[in-house]
Amino acid sequence: MxxxxxxxxxxxxxxxxxxxxxxxxxxxxxxxxxLIQATLSRITYLIPMKQLYILTNPLQAEQIKLQLDxxxxxxxxxxxxxxxxxxxxxxxxxxxxxKFKDGVMAVLSADHYIRDINVFAxxxxxxxxxxxxxxxxxxxxxxxxxxxxxxxxxxGEPLQEGPAASVLHFIExxxxxxxxxxxxxDDIYWNAGIFIWxxxxxxxxxxxxxxxxxEGLLEIEPHIGGEHEEETLRKIYPQLPALSIDYAVLEKSKxxxxxxxxxxxxxxxxWNALDEVLPRDANGNILTGNVVSIDTRDSIVYAGKRLVxxxxxxxTVVVDTDDATLVCAKGAAQNVKxxxxxxxxxxxxxxxxxxxxxxxxxxxxxxxxxxxxKIKRIMVNPQSRLSLQSHKMRSEHWVVVSGTARVTCGExxxxxxxxxxxxxxxxxxxxxxxxxxxxxxIIEVQNGNYLGEDxxxxxxxxxxxxxx
Amino acid sequence: MxxxxxxxxxxxxxxxxxxxxxxxxxxxxxxxxxLIQATLSRITYLIPMKQLYILTNPLQAEQIKLQLDxxxxxxxxxxxxxxxxxxxxxxxxxxxxxKFKDGVMAVLSADHYIRDINVFAxxxxxxxxxxxxxxxxxxxxxxxxxxxxxxxxxxGEPLQEGPAASVLHFIExxxxxxxxxxxxxDDIYWNAGIFIWxxxxxxxxxxxxxxxxxEGLLEIEPHIGGEHEEETLRKIYPQLPALSIDYAVLEKSKxxxxxxxxxxxxxxxxWNALDEVLPRDANGNILTGNVVSIDTRDSIVYAGKRLVxxxxxxxTVVVDTDDATLVCAKGAAQNVKxxxxxxxxxxxxxxxxxxxxxxxxxxxxxxxxxxxxKIKRIMVNPQSRLSLQSHKMRSEHWVVVSGTARVTCGExxxxxxxxxxxxxxxxxxxxxxxxxxxxxxIIEVQNGNYLGEDxxxxxxxxxxxxxx
Numbered sequence: 048m049x050x051x052x053x054x055x056x057x058x059x060x061x062x063x064x065x066x067x068x069x070x071x072x073x074x075x076x077x078x079x080x081x082l083i084q085a086t087l088s089r090i091t092y093l094i095p096m097k098q099l100y101i102l103t104n105p106l107q108a109e110q111i112k113l114q115l116d117x118x119x120x121x122x123x124x125x126x127x128x129x130x131x132x133x134x135x136x137x138x139x140x141x142x143x144x145x146k147f148k149d150g151v152m153a154v155l156s157a158d159h160y161i162r163d164i165n166v167f168a169x170x171x172x173x174x175x176x177x178x179x180x181x182x183x184x185x186x187x188x189x190x191x192x193x194x195x196x197x198x199x200x201x202x203g204e205p206l207q208e209g210p211a212a213s214v215l216h217f218i219e220x221x222x223x224x225x226x227x228x229x230x231x232x233d234d235i236y237w238n239a240g241i242f243i244w245x246x247x248x249x250x251x252x253x254x255x256x257x258x259x260x261x262e263g264l265l266e267i268e269p270h271i272g273g274e275h276e277e278e279t280l281r282k283i284y285p286q287l288p289a290l291s292i293d294y295a296v297l298e299k300s301k302x303x304x305x306x307x308x309x310x311x312x313x314x315x316x317x318w319n320a321l322d323e324v325l326p327r328d329a330n331g332n333i334l335t336g337n338v339v340s341i342d343t344r345d346s347i348v349y350a351g352k353r354l355v356x357x358x359x360x361x362x363t364v365v366v367d368t369d370d371a372t373l374v375c376a377k378g379a380a381q382n383v384k385x386x387x388x389x390x391x392x393x394x395x396x397x398x399x400x401x402x403x404x405x406x407x408x409x410x411x412x413x414x415x416x417x418x419x420x421k422i423k424r425i426m427v428n429p430q431s432r433l434s435l436q437s438h439k440m441r442s443e444h445w446v447v448v449s450g451t452a453r454v455t456c457g458e459x460x461x462x463x464x465x466x467x468x469x470x471x472x473x474x475x476x477x478x479x480x481x482x483x484x485x486x487x488x489i490i491e492v493q494n495g496n497y498l499g500e501d502x503x504x505x506x507x508x509x510x511x512x513x514x515x
Numbered sequence: 516m517x518x519x520x521x522x523x524x525x526x527x528x529x530x531x532x533x534x535x536x537x538x539x540x541x542x543x544x545x546x547x548x549x550l551i552q553a554t555l556s557r558i559t560y561l562i563p564m565k566q567l568y569i570l571t572n573p574l575q576a577e578q579i580k581l582q583l584d585x586x587x588x589x590x591x592x593x594x595x596x597x598x599x600x601x602x603x604x605x606x607x608x609x610x611x612x613x614k615f616k617d618g619v620m621a622v623l624s625a626d627h628y629i630r631d632i633n634v635f636a637x638x639x640x641x642x643x644x645x646x647x648x649x650x651x652x653x654x655x656x657x658x659x660x661x662x663x664x665x666x667x668x669x670x671g672e673p674l675q676e677g678p679a680a681s682v683l684h685f686i687e688x689x690x691x692x693x694x695x696x697x698x699x700x701d702d703i704y705w706n707a708g709i710f711i712w713x714x715x716x717x718x719x720x721x722x723x724x725x726x727x728x729x730e731g732l733l734e735i736e737p738h739i740g741g742e743h744e745e746e747t748l749r750k751i752y753p754q755l756p757a758l759s760i761d762y763a764v765l766e767k768s769k770x771x772x773x774x775x776x777x778x779x780x781x782x783x784x785x786w787n788a789l790d791e792v793l794p795r796d797a798n799g800n801i802l803t804g805n806v807v808s809i810d811t812r813d814s815i816v817y818a819g820k821r822l823v824x825x826x827x828x829x830x831t832v833v834v835d836t837d838d839a840t841l842v843c844a845k846g847a848a849q850n851v852k853x854x855x856x857x858x859x860x861x862x863x864x865x866x867x868x869x870x871x872x873x874x875x876x877x878x879x880x881x882x883x884x885x886x887x888x889k890i891k892r893i894m895v896n897p898q899s900r901l902s903l904q905s906h907k908m909r910s911e912h913w914v915v916v917s918g919t920a921r922v923t924c925g926e927x928x929x930x931x932x933x934x935x936x937x938x939x940x941x942x943x944x945x946x947x948x949x950x951x952x953x954x955x956x957i958i959e960v961q962n963g964n965y966l967g968e969d970x971x972x973x974x975x976x977x978x979x980x981x982x983x
Contacts, residue, residue: 062824063822339858353838354865354866355842356839356851357843358847358854359846360831371822372835373826374824374828375828376826376828378827379809382809382826385809398822414883424883444912468912468936468938490888490890492958494916494933
């Protein structure tokens, strides 16, 4: 069996914790693991890492890799842009067909929460058995509340295999009153968006019900694994029709089977999902970080090091980050994405990326930007170094606050430690390096008329980012 | 006529914009002037600056002076601690008696908003005429809504002078239903807490109705203006009974007169006061600073440079500062003071002072504190300098980002400009000075095991803060 993890989400509904370059599957909102880390560890009970494929765009792939063990990585399939689930699943299927001819593929989302891993594993196994018999298998999660953000499925006649059944029909995200009826109705399940089928079955069904997509995929297939793969994808993939697999294929197919399952499934689609997953305190609150709460009930407050005080609130979500704060009525949590739309319209890029940016060599955080200066805290991982670089428009002062740095500045190479500083003049080739086994932390004060991140010429780089 | 401005407020209800060391009368929430600046400019239409007295504690006096023109300062009367309005007014009265024997005094609050300055001035003038006739005059503001945070006064028979009248009785802060009745009742006014009387009249009435206070004041009086004034105040003032002048004297006195007046008066007692004073937009919102508002109504959002996004809110107050954010239901605005109480219980001093601290020589802002380092942005006013000082436990790196600094470090004195840096080793006597007519801005990176503000030995200081 192969696993395909769809991880292309833009994360706009978890702003400001998620950002364009840091979508929600990278967030550790439910504990020590991010959603993508949890998704991978769940499925590796069943499928070895080398048979797992993560489908995402190149920028997010880079961020995901930083969260994984470099010694045990899944494969990555690069989507130039998002074209909804039918195209994504089709692309994964032709990659698998090209490499392995056929096989069973389990399609998972990077941002689901599943409480009961054993039930999940058993269900995927049963799905595999059904998939071998040419079924398109979908998992139906037992509804626990009248959720209006999920799709529903009506179960039909039982099949021979375990609790599996045929599917009568799909119900799109319902209105509140409809959802309240559905949750009381027999044989109704949430559409969990987890699928199991053979590569050949799904590609045949795509050909039958969505020939326009099938044609595009066939154009791409010969180039998979070849030298023109990336170029072909960049050319053809964006032209593929963007429909969901449910709408384009599953709702029409005669081969559909549902496995009803009660495994504590949640699609982590908005801040409200925390209510379903995390424990609430005696006042119905979920409070994280530096929070003072007075007379507040049924609210979610997600703070960091800064202080958030809430007084007399109810049914409210407050999310605080270094550079931006969200305050949202729970009933309006789906509209958080509108904030991101407004920021894009305003060209307000500052709040579309995090203040702390994760790089392969460590992280940097912009502490303050002012007229002709910018202050960064830079953390360099042990035995790592930034590129050999220069800047046309700025000079840099570095003060080491912990650890030891090896500095290249022009022709000189020297070492500075905590409480020592150095100066990199404008235009001079330089490199910052941590040659030790402890993290290195420096404060950088940049001076210049132009302080954009794009004023950088790279001469040598451990991560292949040479611009010279 | 003399003016006495009570300015001892702790500002807990305007947290996090107000802090212990920076109470609300210093805030510029209604425009270019702070509340204390506006109070002073209103009354200087009638009373020259040298006849004005500000009664406050020494810490706040220092902050207030920084907002005033050093060439035209009022007098300051120092309260060692707050003992409510009867003691404060009594202290001001004995200061005036000691200096001038007698005279009319107008008692004002530092944190009132008054829209119509001409009506205010006319009313104070009329109050002066009544005060000469031994009345204790209080202003009654025309109620515009069933406010539960204000006290009310029932007007009695008209007096000979203009609209002035006798007072039937006082009504404490009423419950909602009572307030709704009051606002519909004739001859009912808000107790504006603005008083005009002769020094001799109020001291006689204090003697008659509150002899315990009177005795304490008589003990203090001989030392006013003498070398033991501060010492005597520190000893006796904290022992004075703490009651409001309304409760202790006015409600009992037979000399009371009320002048009803419609001058757009507001006691700026909580964030809700902004609704009464500032214009609202089409959605009933008051939005200040970097705010993105989606589907939000009847709310107050006070942001700075950081971004605050609000989604689907109603009747909510959001106040964002560098280090802390408040989110409060409008109906609970009076409970913001509970946040400050909790912070004090927690010993959470960091959020009881502002990240930017105002000093006589300029300001400093803590940008970040970490293990063994602290980063500050320091602004030095033109032609100003910090003390000649040393630190036992830390060294300092200074990077000039704008302007020019004269640096004393050990035996050396030198000048550095934008893009230059210098290092002050631990224990070395140093001084930072701005010898130019432009502001000086530096970034300071401190290193050391202990980075408290109290690790400072001052050898020479332009502001008399020598610790050596």
